[in-house]
Amino acid sequence: MSELKVVNSYSRQKEVFTALTPGHVGMYVCGPTVSGESHLGHARPFITFDVVYRYLLHLGYKVRYVRNITDAGHFEEEGREAVDKIADKAVLEKLEPMELVQKYTNLFHWAMKEFNNLEPSIEPTATGHIVEQIEMIKKIIEAGYAYEKNGSVYFNVKKYAENYPYGKLSGRVIDDLLETTRDLSGQDEKLNKQDFALWKAAPPQHIMRWNSPWGEGFPGWHIECSAMSTKYLGKEFDIHGGGMDLQFPHHESEIAQSTICNHHTPARYWLHNNMITINGKKMGKSYNNVIKLTELFSGNHEILEQAYSPMTVRFFILQTHYRSTLDFSNEALQAAEKGFKRIWESYDNLKKLEGTAVTAANPELDEKVNKLLADMDNSMNDDFNTARVLADMFELVPTINSIKDKHINANALSTATIEKLKTYFHTYLEEVLGLRNEKEQNDDKLKGVLDLLVEIRKEARSKKDYATSDKIRNQLAGIGIQMKDEKDGTVSFSY
């Protein structure tokens, strides 16, 4: 089997993945800012890195997966006044800041469960790590890379850039930044325009505030991730993930802060997922094209022609490589919904197959199947190419279904190959890609009723009373239960 390779944003190259500590992986992923409801765009990184997490586990690594909750409120620059996003909204909704944060945290957790994402090992909050952040800022000041002004502390980017490769991750040139940075509040306090805040003095109306050596205030935009990744994963760890839009300035700043504090670049591999677009445009508040996850699941949004289930969305996202942009459309989602159904039904069929041959009667087919299975491993190892894994599975679907329908004899494949098929489908579909059946759970009473209807319909058909048999089937279809007459005379349902 091939070895795992990942595209490292930091080196801009595909590299062989090696764990810092053999057998263990430390992974940090930038989590949500819980000042509002999660939208479709948020689904991508958390599903992407859930699959990364799952695959690393599958490979046998012990993984510590840290994903933060940003609940301290980043800055929103509106005009001259810097307003804390969370505090501001709290006033609007007449809620306590922590009440608001709790509400959206709960909603976020609900969405993650719907997507069948595994829980991270640690989910630290920014507000819970104010002390660590202050300590880190102190260290940076001591090292001479930050300065205090009017109760705020800024990171000296220019000085940092003289000694370290600032801009390497995002491919930025520091002189260009000088030219293009806009006027922001507090700009006059900074030595240079590229400097960013580590600590901000809180204006009187600011609700979220903490004591610090520099007076009452709150932490800057980027320091929480540096503090929490260091605390839980160490000065150097394996993987840092997040959306591409965080590359600059967030991750670049994170690298700078951590490098000064820890005398080491934080992560060895930087992985960035690409954006989801709607009609070719990035989804975002500023574009006014946001589809919240609650709207997506309910279909309650003007762009949506129907509701899309969490697994449809997950499948849709995994059908594209995580580094490519993914364009949303009803057509694409509906295609994903059908594709997912097709692959899952084939998986159900596969589970019932029994091998009958020690040696494959059709060695060519047997070989083809094994080749496709091997390609699934190779595809995942090739920078988590879930799109190709699914394509391989789709190529196996006709073979599985043909055996089930007896178009192909079960002995065409060796028993070992059939067992391997079962193992691979289970492993990849459920464990690695994290997909699951969304059909209703088995209900014995409903089953009893359906069996009765099957019985009645069978009798009607034997008397060629098709009016009755069709009535049963059509009315069941009307309430969302599909009845299918199988080749062997049995009847199956999907609902």
Added chain:
RNA sequence: GGUACCGUGGCCGAGUGGCUAGGCUGAGGUCUGCAAAACCUCCUACAGCAGUUCGAAUCUGCUCGGUACCUCCA
């Protein structure tokens, strides 16, 4: 303006030098009392132009078009 990235068949999307990915849609067929599903077959694309090469969707250059980041952002 600066810096990146991208442009694949009706739609979505893999693929980075030769071996027609895959899904959805559409057409025809097999099966079926009829359906549905399934299976089989068909629709053989890589923005344009020029170049490198025995050979390019894949490399190089130019042109056109698009997107992202530079500002909170997944």
